[in-house]
Amino acid sequence: MSTAQETAEYATEHAPRLSWAQHAPDVYKAMVRLDSAAKQGLDPKLYELVKIRASQINHCAFCLDMHTKDALAAGESVERIVQLGAWEESRHFYTEKELAAIELTEAITVLTDGFVPDEVYDRAAGHFAEAELSQLIAAITVINAWNRFGVSTRMTPGHYRPGQYK
Numbered sequence: 001m002s003t004a005q006e007t008a009e010y011a012t013e014h015a016p017r018l019s020w021a022q023h024a025p026d027v028y029k030a031m032v033r034l035d036s037a038a039k040q041g042l043d044p045k046l047y048e049l050v051k052i053r054a055s056q057i058n059h060c061a062f063c064l065d066m067h068t069k070d071a072l073a074a075g076e077s078v079e080r081i082v083q084l085g086a087w088e089e090s091r092h093f094y095t096e097k098e099l100a101a102i103e104l105t106e107a108i109t110v111l112t113d114g115f116v117p118d119e120v121y122d123r124a125a126g127h128f129a130e131a132e133l134s135q136l137i138a139a140i141t142v143i144n145a146w147n148r149f150g151v152s153t154r155m156t157p158g159h160y161r162p163g164q165y166k
Contacts, residue, residue, distance in 0.1 A: 018153045031145065032165070038138035041131065044074040046101055049084060049094075050136070051143045053102050054109045056085055058147035065157035067143075073162035097127040101136055108140045 021028035039047050048071035055063035071081055083090035087102050094102065104124040107116040125133055149155070 013156060013158070014154060016153055016155050020149055020153050031142070031149075034138075035142050035146070038135060038142045041135050042139060045071065045076045046098060047139055048074055048076060049080070049098060050101055050105045050139055052081060053084055053087070053105045054140060054143045055147055055150075057106065057109045058144065058151060060147040060150040060155075061157040062150040062155035062160075063143065063147055066160045069160055069162045100124040100127045104136065105140050108137065109144055 048067050051067040052064065052071060055067060068081055072078070080093050083093045084102070087094065087099070091099060100123045103120050104116070107120045124136070128136060
């Protein structure tokens with residue numbers, strides 16, 4: 001007897017459009033250094049939640065795969081990761097500090113109004129010391145850059161192992 005998963009035909013996996021890191025190795029190395037610098041001093045679970053939320057907004061499947069796995073490896077719960085896409089209706093899953101970081105992530109990621117609203121920034125500033133807030137802004141900025149590499153070159157999700165690039 002076969003299971004539904006064994007008999008299901010999945011869509012064909014697409015290949016990346018371009019191996020950008022191979023063709024621009026200095027840029028890739030600089031991004032890795034920037035990413036490493038940006039996460040210093042941030043709680044690992046918060047760092048991954050921010051990366052997941054930005055990647056959801058930017059539709060970066062590769063980064064979603066990576067940061068979901070890294071979040072689980074850092075001890076984050078499946079429930080909180082799943083609810084992140086609907087955090088406004090699931091606020092009770094997160095601390096006020098985490099909510100401020102998630103909201104700031106959205107404001108920095110979606111700059112359709114051309115700026116981060118003062119109330120969003122002020123809420124984050126109320127939960128993070130200036131040094132930590134600076135690191136958080138850097139981490140949000142870096143994941144947005146990674147997302148743009150991922151979606152423009154169609155990096156293929158599903159093959160990442162936690163800590164693979166560390």
